[in-house]
Amino acid sequence: FAFIASSASAEPVKDDQLIVNGEEEIATEAPAPPHLDGAVGDTIYSGWLFRDTETRAMQKDDFDNPMFLFVDAGIEAWNTREGTAEKSCADCHNEIEDSMKGLRAELPKVTPEGELWSLENYVNDCRTNRMGAEPWGWNSQEMKNMTAAIGVQSRGMPVAVEIDGDAAPFWEKGKDMYYTRYGQLEMSCANCHEDNFGNYIRSDHLSQGQINGFPLYRLKDQGAVSTHQRFVGCVRDTRGVPFEAGSQEFRELELYVASRGLGLLVETPAVRH
């Protein structure tokens, strides 16, 4: 059976390199962080390595990457005055290239008030408390435009979330969730993305479920997908009831999953099929 024979050896691709716009080389694997204790072997891999040639190619050139339409829309929103304060993001934060560089790699993180915040929380905090504008929905197009525009400023920088100190209790909860078997199919994230990455579930080539490329473009949905939206989809596929996008639970899971990619480089905005 030819397909089975070839898929059994279908590890991440070995003969391709993510070089963006012909100049910026982004490493797509890294030594596994010590906290994983060998659970995925020595190496962590970007989801890019598990996709087909055409999909990989789209992420190599910003003109071919459909997410850049959304990045442009995000930059436009950055410069647009809104709300009762009649201020734009740029009025306070100036150039997005400078003020937002590196932020995506460190999120989610614990605020001085002791809450765990994702990028979306920071954006809506400024909108509601500093601009007097309406918050954006977690999975709204406006929010994905902005998180893509902010995220790309960290492209090529290593994921560097904090998992000790104040973050530790959140990280522990996220870890518990990662190994919990949800739904009628009784499957955990680890069952698919730790025990079986590189293998096929029907025609799906399982990756390690890394989030260093989010928000990303999904060809199947013809649109941008947020990290929490992907989590919702994966729990639903266990015949389970997912937590809400933006929920405390999914922010904890986001922190933990981000930490499984410690050392991988930010690829926002990635392309998947």
Place this chain on the structure above:
Amino acid sequence: MQRIFLLTFVVAGIGAAAMAEIAPDQVLWAEDGSIQESLTDTPGNPDEGEVIMATNALGNCVACHAVEAMPDVPFQGNIAPQLDGVADRWTEAELRGIVVDAKRIFPESFMPGMYKVGPFIRPGVAYTAKPPEMPEDIKPILSAQQVEDVVAYLMTLSE
């Protein structure tokens, strides 16, 4: 007159169904995770079983298992053991147990219980992402007869 007739018919129907089928929570498990007794009165049909195993919306066994005896089924998974020869490795009662709830024989198994309605963590109604309104909203993935059909097909896989 007609009403009395209908009523009698319905009651007889329920009686027949209760006799013919063992509900998921009534299954008689042996210590070793096998199930001796058929779940229904009707012998399993291996041809039906083959279709159930290859159909996404039914057993979708090929999502994880390859079966060389089904060369026309594309995109077979490579997560679980190939099923050819499985009738030489297991008895019918053991295969029934594996299909109904594989975790009885393989405690940490990745394989979903096909005739199991709980307990689960945050179960949803099929793939709707919605919680059940009543416990009965969680239906087993396969019906009792479909389990028997699948077991009958597995019994043909000897080498």
